Amino acid sequence: MKILVAVKQVPERDAQIRVAGDGKWIDEGDLSYTINEPDAYALEEALQLKEKNGGEVVVMCAGPDRVLSTLREALAKGADRAIHIEADDLGERDTLGVAQILADAVKEEAPDLILTGLQSDDLGLGQTGVVLAALLGIPHATIIMQVEKTEAGLTVKRELEDGWFQQVEMPLPALLTIQSGGNKLRYATLMGIKKAKTKETKTVTAAAAAGSRAITLERVYLPEKQKKTEMLTGTPAEIAAKLVEKLKFEVRVI
Amino acid sequence: MVDVMLVAVAGALGKGANSPTSLLMMATLAEPVHFSWVEMALLVACVVASGGMFFWRFGPILRNILDSKKDVDFSLRPVGRRVWEFVWEVLCQAKVIKERPLPGLAHAFVFWGFLAFALVSLNHFATGLRLGFLSPDGYVGRFYFVFAGVWALLVAVSIAGLFVRRFFVRPVWLGKKVSYESGFIAFLIFTLMVTYLAAFFVSDDGVVVKMLWWTHTLALLVFLPLIPHTKHLHLVLSPLTVFLKRDGFAKIPPLHGDEDFGLSAGKDITQLISLQAYSCVECGRCTEHCPASTTGKVLNPKEIILGMRGYLNELGPQSEVGLLAESRPESAFGTTLSMEAAFECTTCGSCEYQCPVGIQHLPIIIGLRRGATNTGAWEDTYGTKLFLALEKNGNALGLSAMERDKFVTKQGFPIFDGTQEYCLWLGCMGGYDPKGREIIADFARVMDYLGTTFGVLKKEKCTGDPARRLGNDLVFQNLAEFGLKALETAKVQKIVAICPHCVRTISNDWREFGIAPEIEHHSEFMARHKDRLPKQGAAVGAAGETIVYHDPCYLGRYRDVYEAPREIVTMAGTLVEAPRSHEKSFCCGAGGGLAFLGEETGERVSHVRAAELAGTGAQVVGTACPFCNTMFRDALSEMETRPQLLDIAQLTARALPEKQAAGNGVSTTGN
Numbered sequence: 001m002k003i004l005v006a007v008k009q010v011p012e013r014d015a016q017i018r019v020a021g022d023g024k025w026i027d028e029g030d031l032s033y034t035i036n037e038p039d040a041y042a043l044e045e046a047l048q049l050k051e052k053n054g055g056e057v058v059v060m061c062a063g064p065d066r067v068l069s070t071l072r073e074a075l076a077k078g079a080d081r082a083i084h085i086e087a088d089d090l091g092e093r094d095t096l097g098v099a100q101i102l103a104d105a106v107k108e109e110a111p112d113l114i115l116t117g118l119q120s121d122d123l124g125l126g127q128t129g130v131v132l133a134a135l136l137g138i139p140h141a142t143i144i145m146q147v148e149k150t151e152a153g154l155t156v157k158r159e160l161e162d163g164w165f166q167q168v169e170m171p172l173p174a175l176l177t178i179q180s181g182g183n184k185l186r187y188a189t190l191m192g193i194k195k196a197k198t199k200e201t202k203t204v205t206a207a208a209a210a211g212s213r214a215i216t217l218e219r220v221y222l223p224e225k226q227k228k229t230e231m232l233t234g235t236p237a238e239i240a241a242k243l244v245e246k247l248k249f250e251v252r253v254i
Numbered sequence: 255m256v257d258v259m260l261v262a263v264a265g266a267l268g269k270g271a272n273s274p275t276s277l278l279m280m281a282t283l284a285e286p287v288h289f290s291w292v293e294m295a296l297l298v299a300c301v302v303a304s305g306g307m308f309f310w311r312f313g314p315i316l317r318n319i320l321d322s323k324k325d326v327d328f329s330l331r332p333v334g335r336r337v338w339e340f341v342w343e344v345l346c347q348a349k350v351i352k353e354r355p356l357p358g359l360a361h362a363f364v365f366w367g368f369l370a371f372a373l374v375s376l377n378h379f380a381t382g383l384r385l386g387f388l389s390p391d392g393y394v395g396r397f398y399f400v401f402a403g404v405w406a407l408l409v410a411v412s413i414a415g416l417f418v419r420r421f422f423v424r425p426v427w428l429g430k431k432v433s434y435e436s437g438f439i440a441f442l443i444f445t446l447m448v449t450y451l452a453a454f455f456v457s458d459d460g461v462v463v464k465m466l467w468w469t470h471t472l473a474l475l476v477f478l479p480l481i482p483h484t485k486h487l488h489l490v491l492s493p494l495t496v497f498l499k500r501d502g503f504a505k506i507p508p509l510h511g512d513e514d515f516g517l518s519a520g521k522d523i524t525q526l527i528s529l530q531a532y533s534c535v536e537c538g539r540c541t542e543h544c545p546a547s548t549t550g551k552v553l554n555p556k557e558i559i560l561g562m563r564g565y566l567n568e569l570g571p572q573s574e575v576g577l578l579a580e581s582r583p584e585s586a587f588g589t590t591l592s593m594e595a596a597f598e599c600t601t602c603g604s605c606e607y608q609c610p611v612g613i614q615h616l617p618i619i620i621g622l623r624r625g626a627t628n629t630g631a632w633e634d635t636y637g638t639k640l641f642l643a644l645e646k647n648g649n650a651l652g653l654s655a656m657e658r659d660k661f662v663t664k665q666g667f668p669i670f671d672g673t674q675e676y677c678l679w680l681g682c683m684g685g686y687d688p689k690g691r692e693i694i695a696d697f698a699r700v701m702d703y704l705g706t707t708f709g710v711l712k713k714e715k716c717t718g719d720p721a722r723r724l725g726n727d728l729v730f731q732n733l734a735e736f737g738l739k740a741l742e743t744a745k746v747q748k749i750v751a752i753c754p755h756c757v758r759t760i761s762n763d764w765r766e767f768g769i770a771p772e773i774e775h776h777s778e779f780m781a782r783h784k785d786r787l788p789k790q791g792a793a794v795g796a797a798g799e800t801i802v803y804h805d806p807c808y809l810g811r812y813r814d815v816y817e818a819p820r821e822i823v824t825m826a827g828t829l830v831e832a833p834r835s836h837e838k839s840f841c842c843g844a845g846g847g848l849a850f851l852g853e854e855t856g857e858r859v860s861h862v863r864a865a866e867l868a869g870t871g872a873q874v875v876g877t878a879c880p881f882c883n884t885m886f887r888d889a890l891s892e893m894e895t896r897p898q899l900l901d902i903a904q905l906t907a908r909a910l911p912e913k914q915a916a917g918n919g920v921s922t923t924g925n
Contacts, residue, residue, distance in 0.1 A: 014647065014655040034646065187641035190628040190728040194512050 001055035001149065001172075003046040004111035006102055006132070007039035007074065009067045010122040023219050025091045035070045038117025042178040044185050045147055046115050047078045053149045056080045058109060062101055062206060064088045075199045076192035082199065083109075087206035094215040099131035101206040106136060111173065113154070118143050118177040129177035140175040141168050145182040283390040283399040284456045284463045285381055297382045300475050307479035312490070314567075315482055315532055322528040322571040323521065325500070326510045332501070340497045343610070350610045353539060357419055360412035364443070367409035368489075374402045374450070375474065382471065403451060410447035413440050427538030429556075435484050442480075445473045488535040488611050495533040496612035500526060504603050504616040504812060508766050509624070509727060516624025516725055518581075518631075520565060520573030527621075528571060530613040531562040540605030540615060545841040545863075546598045550856025553598040554590060555605040555615050561591025562618065577622060581631060593632065596622040600859065601723045601846035602807040607837060620846075623725030632725070640720060640850040644729045648715030648736070650682045650850060655713070658685040662710055665695055670709030672745045676701070678708045679751035679760070679773070682716050683880035689887060690880040693752050696907035697776050701750075703910050704783050708750070711740055717759040720847035731767065734759075738768040749773040752903060754808035754879045755845070775809055777878050777902055781818035784825060788909040791827040798827040801905070802872035802897070804863070804886070805839035806879035819878045819902050826905035830872040840866065844881035864889035867897070874898045876905060 011017065011031045018027040035043075046057045059074040061067045062085035071082040085105050090098060106114065114133075119126035126142075133140035145165065146157035153171040159179050160166055232239045247254045289297075330336065342348045347365055351358035377388040388395040417440040420428060449470040456462045481487055500507065507524075509515065517523065523531075540555035541547045547554045562577075569575050576582050579592035596619055605615040626632040643652030658680065662669075670677045678698065683690030701708050718733035737760070741749070749771055751757050760770045780787065791798015803823045809815045816836050823829045834840045843849075843859030864886045867875050875890070875897045877883045883901055890896040900908075 012646075184635065184638065185642060186630065187638050187726070188645065188728055189630040189726075190509075191515050191630065193728055197512075 001049065001053055001113060002058070002109070002111045003049060003055060003113045003115060004058045004060060004106060004109055005039070005043050005046045005074070005079070006060050006106075006114065006116040006129070007043060007070060008036040008117070008120050008128075009033045009061060009063055009070045010036045010120055013121070017222065019220050019222065023221070024217060025220055033066055033070070035073065036117050036120050036122075038119060038121075038178055038180045040117075040185055041180050041182060042115040042117050042176075043074055043077065043079065044183045045144075045176075045178050046113075047186070048183060049113075049147060049149065050078075055112075058083060058111065060085065060102070060105060062087050062098065063090055068201070071201060072193075072196050073188055075196035075201070076188045077186055078192065080199065082201040084201055084203045085206050086203055091217075094213045095125055095127045095131055096214050099128050099135055102128070102132050103135040104207060105204055106132070113172060114138075114175040116175070116177055118179050126177070129175055133175035136173075136175070138173050138175055139170050140177070141170060142177045143179045144176045145179050147176060282396065282454065283403075284453045284458045284466075285386065285390060286464045286467050287458050289382055289384055294383055297379070297471065300472070301379070304475035304478045308482060311479060311482035312487075315487070318566045318571050319525055319528040319532065322523050322525045322566075325507065325524045325526045327507050328498075328526065329501070335501070336497050339499075340493065343496050343612070344493045349608075353608055353610070357416060360415050360419075363405075363408040363412040364416070367405040367412075367447075370402050370405040371409075371446075371450075373398065378467075378470065378474075382467070399454075403454060406447040406450045410444055410451070413443045413447070416440060417444075425538075427542040429536065429538065433485070433536075435480065439477065439480055439484070439486060442473045442477045446470055446477075449473070485534065485536045488533050491529060491533040492535065492611035495529050498526065498529065499612040500614055500617060502762070504601065504606060505614070506617055506620050506722065506763065509628075515628035516626075516727075517577055517618065517621035518625030518629060519576055520569050520571050522577075522621070522625060523562065523566065523571050526614075527562065527618055528566060530611075530618075531559055531566060533611045534559045534563065534613060535611050536560070537610065539608040539610065540613075543604035543608050543838065543840075545600055545602055545604070545843060545859045546595075549854070549859050549862055551595075551598045551854065552590075552592065553595040555599075555619070557590030558595065558615065558619060558622075559613055565591065576631075578626060578631075581626075591622075593622075593626055596626065597632065597634070597637075597724070597851070598848075598854075599623075599846050600807070600841045600843055600848050602841035603811040604807075604838075604841070607811050620723060620725060623723075624727060625725070627725035628727055634851065636851045637724060637847075640724070640847065641726055641729050644716055644718070644721055644733065648733070649686055650716050650720050651686045653686045658714070661685060661691060665698065667698065668709045669712050670744050670746060674707040674709040675748060676706060676708040677741065677744065677746040677749045677771070678710050679749050679753075679756055680710055680714060681751055681753040681756045681880070683884070684752055685714065687880065687884065689884055690752070693880055693883070693901040693903050696901070697752055697903035699907045699910055700776075700780060700787070700903060704786060706783075711744060711746075713740060715740075717756045718763070719755040719759040720850055722759060722763055723845070724847040730763070734764045734767045738764060738770060741771055742768075746771045750776055750779050752776045752880060752901070754806045754813065755881065758808045758812050775813070775815060775818075775878070777809065777819035777822060778815060780902065780906055781821045784821055787825065787906055789825050790909045799873040800830050800871070801827040801874040801876045802830040802832055802867050802870045803835070803876045804832065804842070804867055804878075804882055805835055806877070806882050807839065807841050807845055809878055810839055811837060819876070822902045822906055823876045826876075826902075826909070827874065830870050832867055832870055834866065842879075842882040842885040844885045849881055849885070858889065860885035860889040861892070864893075868893060872897055874900055874905070876900060876902055878902050 010033065012034045015031050020027045043059065050057050057079045058081045059071060059079040060083040061071050068084060071084060075082055083105055085101055087101060116129040118129070130140055130142065141156050141158055143159045144156045145159050148155045150169070153169065154174060156168050156170065156176060158166040158168055232242045234242070347358065347362035350361050373388070377386055380386050388398060390396055390399055417437065419425065421432065421437060449466045453463060453466050456466065481489060514522070534556065536556060538556055544553065544555050565577060577591060578596065579589045599619045601616060601620065603616060609615070639652065640650060644650060647653060648655060667678070668674065680694055684694035715733050715736050717737060718730035721729035721733065749760065751773060754775055757773050757775045760773050764770050801823050803820055805816060809819070820829055840863050841859055842863055868890065875886060877886065877899065878901065883899065886899055890899055
């Protein structure tokens with residue numbers, strides 16, 4: 001089975017994010033980048049499927065040269081080949097635009113299965129995988145916790161709301177968006193890094209962005225801090241009752 | 255017959271004891287006067303047979319050692335240190351005696367006796383070929399034979415004592431299986447000495463002297479081929495092993511080339527490791543002091559070494575078969591050389607420190623871990639979590655780096671900008687752990703009080719210590735390179751840290767990638783300024799507390815700092831020593847990355863040590879390492895009455911005036 005994993009590079013979780021001067025994107029100058037977390041789980045799922053069923057894992061990432069570090073890490077963890085889609089203008093493309101350049105690269109590979117994280121840690125749109133499936137005309141399933149290869153295709157476990165799960169059987173080729181936490185991630189090893197040096201990384205150039213965009217980014221801003229302190233008064237019993245009500249209906253955590 | 259002779263010797267000595275001169279006059283060694291051609295031919299045949307058998311057995315061992323991989327980083331320098339250690343540890347037997355005084359001294363007598371006997375034995379064989387060069391009638395010969403006679407007596411008594419110890423006292427560390435070969439060899443040595451001594455009491459002609467001569471000769475020739483395949487091989491190898499051992503305590507050698515991931519298979523075993531494996535004398539000192547072995551875990555450092563030897567004997571030094579039991583198809587040489595065992599090591603260094611024959615256990619055990627971790631063969635939920643935390647968050651606790659920023663801001667620690675004297679290294683514990691933060695805050699107060707300027711790095715990641723000791727060279731290298739760059743960019747000249755692990759890793763392990771600025775532990779810093787620090791308790795004549803000090807492995811054995819923290823403790827109260835202290839200190843259980851791994855099997859190391867410390871009756875347990883501190887905090891919390899637990903920084907800071915008017919505005923509590 002040939003599995004293609006589409007990953008994204010995002011700013012590190014601890015990064016101090018600053019909004020760029022024009023308010024349209026973040027200041028990328030001082031940032032360090034890492035693999036998008038759900039994508040790390042997608043890669044892990046792919047590697048485990050390969051270990052069980054054999055085949056090949058190809059990892060793919062679009063972006064400027066800095067994404068090569070993420071590709072190298074994926075190769076170190078066990079991916080067989082990498083594809084770097086050179087594109088410096090991802091910020092100017094919407095989901096459709098990004099999915100389009102991914103689809104162009106996927107077509108040449110014709111994989112049996114495409115895995116990607118269910119959403120990105122930076123934009124959190126959760127659409128790229130789904131749109132990519134639509135562009136390729138293959139079936140997809142989202143928020144996947146488990147994947148099993150069957151005679152006919154796949155059986156996957158989807159996460160629903162409120163602790164419910166759904167089992168879905170689907171044919172191949174297909175696209176799955178993977179939920180974080182379904183597997184245990186592996187650590188990169190020295191041997192992996194050394195082997196990665198000998199693995200192939202193909203570079204393809206993304207087609208220029210199409211003029212029209214379905215979505216336009218208006219403004220990027222940091223969450224405004226709101227600190228509301230409210231003193232609850234009354235007898236302890238009254239206070240407790242008020243607190244429960246607030247937790248239930250205002251904060252909605254219980 | 256032997257007993258009768260001993261009585262005769264004792265009687266003769268007893269008689270002569272009143273007048274040593276008369277003993278010397280009377281004591282003339284009898285030597286057979288004539289050897290026939292037949293006897294000479296027989297002697298030559300016996301020598302050739304014995305020597306042949308020795309080399310027949312020793313040859314393959316020598317070949318295994320020589321065929322092992324070269325130690326690329328090996329250098330004979332510093333030769334002075336090597337010569338000194340050879341003189342001290344081999345010739346003086348200092349380590350052997352120091353760690354086990356009575357059997358140690360007995361061993362030393364046997365060893366020195368052997369040295370004294372070298373000339374006698376040479377002459378003995380020469381005599382048999384009519385070439386004797388020491389005459390019992392000459393002045394030199396007479397003196398030397400009596401001199402050797404005194405040694406013979408000491409050897410005979412010592413070897414008898416060691417025999418009794420091995421077969422009747424039976425210390426558990428010598429192993430469950432009684433070694434009959436050792437008993438036989440002890441008997442041979444005893445025979446050698448007795449036959450020599452007896453020759454003082456017989457005449458030069460006659461059957462008795464010939465019989466004694468031949469018994470002595472045969473005992474020696476039987477002994478020789480028994481050497482290579484028993485622990486007595488240390489007679490031949492250990493002087494060399496001690497001289498050649500890798501420079502530096504617990505030194506982890508650098509990896510070389512693209513195919514070197516540590517000790518995964520036989521082909522990775524280096525010449526030094528081979529030599530050390532064959533030198534093991536199976537005394538069990540390593541096991542006796544091992545915090546894992548003594549708390550019921552699988553790891554037994556002696557068995558690790560013997561496992562390596564077994565592997566070399568069976569598969570040889572070029573084998574591709576995995577070293578660890580889990581990666582070998584069949585465990586032909588037992589299950590003692592296993593992944594489970596390798597990852598139970600706290601890297602406390604007791605084994606390596608204790609070893610009298612120069613075996614360096616840590617490069618071997620950590621080498622085995624490297625072989626497993628660097629190739630991904632080690633699968634451990636906690637280990638993986640730790641490595642991912644170090645990769646992603648840059649600290650071993652897996653917290654967001656922003657937590658450190660918040661703490662730094664809250665404490666008002668200035669960022670190091672080149673104007674301050676010291677860079678205060680927070681470390682994972684000092685930057686993220688609540689108790690570690692208390693320690694660092696108190697130490698900052700001490701520095702403020704002394705008027706020493708310091709700053710912290712804007713961004714600091716773990717030194718890589720846990721990754722290094724767990725064999726993850728990739729994570730370690732990335733962290734070391736990050737740290738070196740951060741210190742260089744900030745133009746740091748001097749570093750001070752509260753964690754001995756940080757100090758060790760920065761000053762020693764980072765050297766593979768660059769030279770870090772000078773670093774010292776806060777105990778050293780405070781000891782240097784102790785005259786300006788306030789005294790408390792007994793030091794000012796008040797009824798102070800009793801404080802038991804626990805030597806952290808990475809400060810004591812690893813850095814040789816024992817007195818500095820004690821000076822601090824003495825200023826804060828009355829120092830109490832734990833039963834195991836200084837070089838023999840017992841680990842807290844946290845080292846080697848084990849603080850971050852799962853539950854231990856057997857007893858918890860930390861509980862054993864905490865009970866020992868509390869058992870001294872001291873009111874305070876004084877620590878000098880945030881990891882020891884956190885281990886003991888957990889262990890002590892389960893006791894009903896428990897001593898207070900304080901770091902030496904806290905012991906010092908509590909005597910400082912409440913709040914400094916000047917200084918950096920550090921708050922008095924850590925959180």
